[in-house]
Amino acid sequence: MLILVPEMTGWLDALIQGVLLGGLYALFAAGLSLMFGVMRLVNLAHGDLIVLAAFVILVAAERLGLDPFVAVLVALPVLFVIGFALQHVLLNRTLGRDLLPPLLVTFGLSIIIQNGLLQIFSADSQRLRAGAIETASIPLGGGIAVGVVPLLTLLSAVAVIVFLNLVFYRTPIGRAFRATSDDLEVAQLMGIDHRRIFAIAMGIAFVVIAIAALYLGMRANFDPTIGPARLLYAFEAVIIGGLGSFWGTLAGGIVLGLAQTIGARIDPEWQILAGHLAFLLVLVVRPRGLFPRALD
């Protein structure tokens, strides 16, 4: 039997926690990856939307007295409709050859969501209370244990990726997603109503956002201002993984999570910085990411 010295245990623990943290980042990133993939939308409000979804789950849990895992089921259809409407009413108008409108509209949206949440919920830290499961952990031996919630996060991330791949490659709507993504004009000629397709894609992205928000809210405190940082993590995971591949996004999230926990192990103040630097390093060494599929 392998006997681990404490120093090694610490590092091994950091690696395991890094992979699990990567699951959370992959969840943040999956929705963004979907929007990139289908409508080529770079959504600067993505982080704020995750925080918004966390507040929706919070309200559902508190008002109806539900466990967060049940509350998210209540929130899912609501968020799907919000996403569908947002794309149909607002974001579809911004898509075109010019990059500026989608960027600026989502940037404005980010400011509106942040300040709207501040007005309604104040700047206080919130948390989704899930009872005993929050602190439950599974011992792996050698003084290392994995938390149940972090493990569920990673498993959910894998499930979401499998689900998205199934939707994309095994269903008629997925075929429409790929068609509009490959060539919008030809897809339209084939009778695809791209506005509806984009709205459905956004609805699905919001479902993924809701799942990400559930784990964001259970794993740590959140408040209305933390959205932009989540956007950056999600973006970094997508770029590290390579555009156009959901499995790449998962890998990107894990790389980011590992970089952060390893950085934090060296000096707690370096956690976030280490993640950003890993992103820059990938950009320098492999500008198209680790597992690129799309061409742009």
Added chain:
Amino acid sequence: MDAGATKPTRSFRIETAGRSSRAAAAAAGVILLVLVLLPAVAGRNMIQDLIFLFYMLALAQCWNLLAGYAGLISVGQQAFVGLGGYLLFALTLLGGVNPLLAIPVVGLVCALFALPTALIVFRLRGAYFAIGTWVVAEIYRLAFAQFKTLGGGTGTSLAPSVTSSVPGIEWVKTMLDMRAPAARDVISYWVALALMAGTLAFVYLVLRSRRGLALGAIRDNEAAAAGLGVDIYRIKLAVYVATAAATGMVGALIYLQKARISPDAAFSVLDWTAYVIFIVVIGGIGTMEGPVIGAILFYLMEHYLADFGASYLILLGTLGILVMLFAPRGLWGLVAERYGLTLFPMRRRLVVCGSETISPEA
């Protein structure tokens, strides 16, 4: 114009200025002179308000050149505001450099930082570039939070010995019969005015030059510009580095005036990028006049509505979205479209002397 009519043969010349723009140039000269002399009569509050207006306008004009012309939509310009502020603190507090001398040095150093930064973020295209610049700004913020000599995460203040060492304070005190803090504001005001006017003049001259023609071509259609032989990468790099230097100098001035810096404030995406984007978009992106209009409007809103806090920001965000959707060329775009007005002419018009003026889109 009448002179051309007497010539027997038709001759051609290229002109950029029109009557309205010549009047605008004269007016700009008069306004500049009035602004220079203003501290003699204006109160301290007004001087401070104008400092704010000037540096926001300078930042907006830089972002306009970057995003409106070179197509480099950055949401990370706070990197250079913060870098400029921190470099000013480092040079004056640790290096003992005179604050006014430090500002141009800061510009130079910011350009040096911008070069390797550009080499990395330029690997990201279009919208990805935008978020990439934001990541870079975060890296700068987190890195400066590590400098314990400059206060780490909580920041630090300029020593009174530094703020009072700004040259000219004594002169202003005696000339305008002021106390030292007010005299310090007047010096900052003149520096802000110089930076603002300098930035405007720089952007205008760049846009009127050969490079400006190339930039206008990139703005209108990047692929076509490349096809006509414009070296897109080089020109974008030059614009990125030049605007970083200007933005850094403005940042240095902002924090000389504030005399207190912290990483969260100096690298704030809201203060130094969101507001700036708002100014440019509301006023009219891709025009010289737009940011001027936008900055004045923003100043008025900030003055009368900032007390509403979050609601004010919601209003700004909503206005930005509405303008982007329904008047993508901004307020100035609406005016220019309706009246065919340009105050800072960039278009080259072919004038056929003795016959009517042909004015093609340039």
